[in-house]
Amino acid sequence: MNAQQIDTLLDRFETTGVTGPGNARVKTVVRRLLRDLMLAMEDLDIQPEEFWAGLNYLGQAGARGELGLIVPGIGLEHFIDLRMDEAEARAGLKGGTPRTIEGPLYVAGAPVCQGEARMDDGTLPGEVVLMSGVVRGADGKPLAGAKVEAWHANHLGNYSYFDPSQSAFNLRRTIVTDANGRYQFRSIMPLGYSVPPGGSTEQLLNLLGRHGHRPAHIHFFVSAPGHRKLTTQINIESDPHLWDDFAFGTREGLVPPVRTNADPVAMQALGVDQPFHEISFDFDLLSDEVKAPATDFARPRAAA
Ligand code: MBD
Ligand code: FE
Numbered sequence: 611m612n613a614q615q616i617d618t619l620l621d622r623f624e625t626t627g628v629t630g631p632g633n634a635r636v637k638t639v640v641r642r643l644l645r646d647l648m649l650a651m652e653d654l655d656i657q658p659e660e661f662w663a664g665l666n667y668l669g670q671a672g673a674r675g676e677l678g679l680i681v682p683g684i685g686l687e688h689f690i691d692l693r694m695d696e697a698e699a700r701a702g703l704k705g706g707t708p709r710t711i712e713g714p715l716y717v718a719g720a721p722v723c724q725g726e727a728r729m730d731d732g733t734l735p736g737e738v739v740l741m742s743g744v745v746r747g748a749d750g751k752p753l754a755g756a757k758v759e760a761w762h763a764n765h766l767g768n769y770s771y772f773d774p775s776q777s778a779f780n781l782r783r784t785i786v787t788d789a790n791g792r793y794q795f796r797s798i799m800p801l802g803y804s805v806p807p808g809g810s811t812e813q814l815l816n817l818l819g820r821h822g823h824r825p826a827h828i829h830f831f832v833s834a835p836g837h838r839k840l841t842t843q844i845n846i847e848s849d850p851h852l853w854d855d856f857a858f859g860t861r862e863g864l865v866p867p868v869r870t871n872a873d874p875v876a877m878q879a880l881g882v883d884q885p886f887h888e889i890s891f892d893f894d895l896l897s898d899e900v901k902a903p904a905t906d907f908a909r910p911r912a913a914a
Contacts, residue, residue: 616648671810678714679811682857683822687711694905701902703838707894709905710859712841713829715769715803716761718913720779725788729760729797731777736765738886739868741844742794745787745832748897752791756834758893759784760795762827767801771914778914796880799887802826802851815856822856825849830893837895839906844891866891 611619620641650656671677681687691709698706721727730736745756761782763769770776781800785793805811805822815822826846833839845852845865853860871877872885880886 611648611652613649616645616652619648620645667810667814674810676806676810679805679809680814682711682713682859683805683811683815685858687713688858694903698896698902701900703896703900703902705894706838706896707832707840707842707892708861708863709841710843710861710864711857712831712909713857713859715772716759716829716831716911717771717779717782718911720759720761720782720784722784722786723795724786725792725794727760727783727785727795729762729781729783729795730764731780733777734764734780734798736798737884738880738882739797739799739889740794740880740886741797741828741889741891742792743890743892744791745793745834745893745895746791747834747837747895748899750894752787753834753837753895754787754789754791756787756791756793756832756837756893756895757784758787758793759831759833761829762797762800763803765798765801767803769803771912797828799846800826800828802849805856820856821854823851824855824857825851825853825860827859832893832895833906834895836898838898838902838904840893840895841905842893844889 623644624637624641651661668677671680688711691711694709745753745758747753761769764773764776764781768776770778770780770782781797783795785795787793803824805815812822826849827843829843831839831841843859843864845855845860847865847868852865866889869888870885871888877883877886
């Protein structure tokens with residue numbers, strides 16, 4: 611069928627069995643996606659067997675809870691970031707810490723700590739990392755009382771809640787900045803995440819000839835009254851996958867230096883017998899006075 615015939619068909623679908631006005635936005639989006647799919651089926655001569663295999667694949671991926679993982683894996687979540695960057699540029703917003711993907715592994719309700727936190731439950735091996743910095747507002751001044759929500763994987767690349775072997779909210783904290791706008795936390799070095807073996811995401815990536823690894827990273831939501839919520843991550847610079855992330859999350863400006871501290875006095879003060887790592891990273895928020903689509907959008911998220 612050609613495009614004109616497809617449009618005629620879609621007109622009939624839209625005007626058959628009508629019981630009310632429905633939702634105008636949903637009608638527009640569904641019609642457009644259906645049209646694009648039909649055109650792709652024509653252009654690529656997609657066969658019935660391929661179509662049903664694809665549908666079954668999506669159903670299985672959904673049943674396994676992997677759709678939120680496929681989306682970053684095919685670059686769609688990074689694409690959404692680039693669109694938000696463009697919307698902010700159009701609204702005249704400049705500067706600010708770069709955003710990058712949230713991913714599917716945030717859990718709401720982590721313990722809230724004032725100024726500083728210890729994120730690991732003390733049961734894990736792994737090298738100690740101390741991270742700290744300042745949250746600054748649109749005027750460049752430190753913001754007291756800003757919320758820094760941090761979450762990351764353990765030494766095996768696994769996230770608490772999704773990995774039931776870890777304690778509740780392990781490696782997840784909300785840190786409220788102190789009077790000088792500072793946050794700091796102690797944790798253990800994460801390992802890069804990899805997609806679950808034998809799962810739907812891995813199945814697709816194999817067929818695309820791609821791996822499913824991320825470089826080691828720490829996620830953040832940073833928010834404060836009068837400012838746009840920032841969703842971002844920092845990456846660990848030494849990771850071999852630093853610029854080879856299956857989820858396309860690494861960005862310039864999000865790879866801070868990691869200093870290794872082997873000073874015996876500092877080690878003793880921390881109570882560790884191995885050198886530890888120090889990361890300094892400041893967050894710059896944008897003002898919410900300028901009109902651009904909200905960055906604190908709703909999205910179904912886990913809540914323990
Ligand atoms: C992750 O840890 C992650 O951050 C993303 C974006 C996708 C999968 C796992
Ligand atoms: Fe992650």
